Amino acid sequence: MSATTARRVAFAPNWALRAALLVLLAYTVWASSRLGLSWDRVAHGMGEGGRLLARMVPPNFERWQLLLEGMLESLQIAVLASALGILISLPLSVLAARNLSPLWIAGPVRGVIAVCRSLHYVIVAILFVKAIGFGALAGTAALVVASVGFIAKLFAEAIEEISMKQVEAIRATGAGVMKVLFYAVLPQVSSRFIGFCLYQLDSNLRNSTLVGIVGAGGIGGTLFAAFKRFDYDFVAAILLSIIALIFLAEIISGRIRAALR
Structure with missing residues (x-):
């Protein structure tokens, strides 16, 4: 076996793994759309979360x-x-x-x-x-x-x-x-x-x-x-x-x- 062939076999791409990753990516995109996940909702949630944290400060240990x-x-x-x-x-x-x-x-x-x-x-x-x-x-x-x-x-x-x-x-x-x-x-x-x-x-x-x-x-x-x-x-x-x-x-x-x- 030549050195070129050995290198090609040693570093051959794993097409099965790549296909599985593509399927996982496609499913993630599809599931996100079905669940109504969007960057707008994330941004809105971050704003609401900031206001919630502001209302928690300072902590009240009176009780x-x-x-x-x-x-x-x-x-x-x-x-x-x-x-x-x-x-x-x-x-x-x-x-x-x-x-x-x-x-x-x-x-x-x-x-x-x-x-x-x-x-x-x-x-x-x-x-x-x-x-x-x-x-x-x-x-x-x-x-x-x-x-x-x-x-x-x-x-x-x-x-x-x-x-x-x-x-x-x-x-x-x-x-x-x-x-x-x-x-x-x-x-x-x-x-x-x-x-x-x-x-x-x-x-x-x-x-x-x-x-x-x-x-x-x-x-x-x-x-x-x-x-x-x-x-x-x-x-x-x-x-x-x-x-x-x-x-x-x-x-x-x-x-x-x-x-x-």
Whole structure:
């Protein structure tokens, strides 16, 4: 093969990729026209957004007691939902791991986990609000379902990646199922489990502020009420408090990860 032919083969254009990009571009243009997206609407929205931000300044922290009450409720929802979700996810992940459980067990359990992950937590929160009423219980239940759908899947995938040599060695000693889990499985995945748990807690802190908008408790309800009253300076105070809470949680979780390394 000549050098010219080799260069031509090495740098041959990927026509399939180019065609796919053109199809994607054409679909984007078509979808934008169907949805009524235009630069005029974007420009109008930017102007309205600027006026909204102007009404938020300066933030009003005079009702700090109401703000603190909502933030504490959101924090309680997040912590409780994370703890329950993790406790439920641990046995489910072992049953869903295909290297530890037979297919006739792992398959249905994975189906349950997929169902928990299928619906957005806000939709689940609406369902729980309709079923058990307004309040923190509905928000906690919704975030437990969301946590199980996420954490159980990650736990199961982490277990499937372990080395089976340690599992077989512990089994060869005649150890039971629990001893195999504690001495062969958990030591290999404990650091990843801790990372997943901290991430889920951080995620639930953000999510707990949103479920309150649909009546599931937390600071979200206070935020939604402030929006309905056009009380935008108090809205700014709530948003700044939520941002501060998330930053604080990120700092604490980062230090915990560093301490466990």
